Amino acid sequence: MSAAQIIAVVIFLAMFVMIVMDKVERQYVTLVSGGLVIAIVFGLCMHSTEAIMNTLNLKTIFTLPFWYGESEGVSVGINWATIIFIAGMMIMVEGLGKAGVFRWLCLWIAKKVHYHTVPLLICFGTISALLAMFIDSITVILFLAAVTVELARTLKFDPVPMILTEIFCANLGGSATMCGDPPNIIIGTSLHLSFFDFLSNTGAIAGICFVFAIIYFYLCFRKELRESEALRDPDTVYPNPEDAITNHKAFIANIIVFLFIVCLLVTHAQTGFSVALIGVIAAFLTVLTALVTSEKGTAPGIIKGIDYKTLLFFVGLFIVVGGLEETDILKAIASFIDKMSGGNVYLMVAIVIWVSAIASAFIDNIPFAATMVPVIRDMAAAMPGVNLNLLAWTLALGVDLGGNGTPIGASANVVGTSIAAKNGHYITWGRYCKYCAPATVMVTLVSMLCIYARYLG
């Protein structure tokens, strides 16, 4: 190994350990690590300005295919499309939240099922998955878990079973589309896959997994929820969904913007709009909506809602992964997996999906996916019989579904368990894993079998 390779690996591992230890905010960790990669690996060791420029990848933003039209080849370095898209979606989601859309939706569903807990479990699981297909799972769980706790207090049931189901379904829904989970956005934009590519591949498999998951959680929790319903006070006063709407004009306008953006995403392969452009449109329309329908100060408030820390985290992360890429470390990993599988595609799929799932259950799946994208690209290039898209779907499903395995596997899990804890319902590792770990193994297995049957059968 060369000095550049050793240093790139050391920086990468140190970054991972620092992220796990959570002593320093993760965006600082990745940005400092990225700075070290540029200064030491690219500058001192490789003396390569080209490697720096490739990794910073700024040129790409000023090209037409970045915004519109058919882009060719694959991206390396900082994935600006991912960052711009996520920023745009953050603004749109902030607008929807401020207008009361999510809270209204949750309460409306609860009313429609007459506040019966078992149908509520199924409906909240379903809505969690559906919303997570288009907006980030943190927001979905933030609203769903909060409403669940509120309803649990009124309807006298333990909210934990429902929150666990919502978390699981949010991660499952996120795996169905290109914009559902950050790893999918990274995979999709890096390999130039479309929203529809994801929907018709990971989406179809996630749909099958969802059926299994809902039946599983129904069987786990039905007795407990029914018993609590029997103890409910007949004079219970139920919350009114209409009370969730803070501004009717903004409420309608934001829903229209959301549906329009969903249409743009579904058709972006046909229209030629890139996800970066869709992100910008989402942000622009949301801010415009706020200016037209809401009081002064709402639009700046929405822009302030952008999670800059996450965006900076991405920037640093892509540079560090770029360091591994430019020093050919990822090629070596690809070749290692290739050797381990002995060229057997079945085994290769099994390795990618299970390693991704197990790793994502314990570590942040975003850096893992960002690292694995170049690896699967190299694997597909080295083996003529292996389709890159097949590995992309396998990786996406592995990292997205694996995150369900533990309370720290995905952002939605952390937010959901935290909201429960803040309201006095503490979810221990034991309780979480008792229900979600077997379900994770089940859906990962189902996904692997679906991949075998559909692409290798």
Added chain:
Amino acid sequence: MDRQIIISIGREYGSGGHEIARRLSQKLGMPLLDSTLFQAAAADSPELKKYDEKVKNVWFSRSVSGYSNSIEENIAQKEFDFIQEKAAAGESFVVVGRCSDFILRDNPNLVSCFITSETAAKLERIETYYGVEKGKAEAAMHRKDKARAEYHDQHCKTSWGKARSYDLTIDSSRFGIDGTVELIFSAIAFAK
């Protein structure tokens, strides 16, 4: 006294810090915020007793946008909020540990104290008052103090037990429990 007074007592295990806090609260006629009160406030949460003033395990915890899955962290935050709400409401009280020296540092009515003691005196107290066997007292003392230091430093920008982190640092084996109570009581009148 007319004005708000908040006394924060940090303590080494076996130093008599809790007893000093209890006597101060009685002397001043102020409520004592300690584990008994926090546990009573969350009677329906048996987890509170288990995770109260405990350090989070960094390998099994993760934070996202200010949310954490760690029960230890969530319970700590709840207690911090509880203490801060009482302080903001203008209430006077004596609070034992729970990073109160740091989380209330901007409150001008706070007098933060740290109670230390000679090892021999601490061991005697641990054996007499907590009923720990003679051979196990020293290990228990080190374990408890290490945990308290980690808990404090995980949540605060100041260091547990360092004189600079507190208004007063007192050796209770030198002044005795009553003497320490009197020292803190006298100091309150001079606090600006």
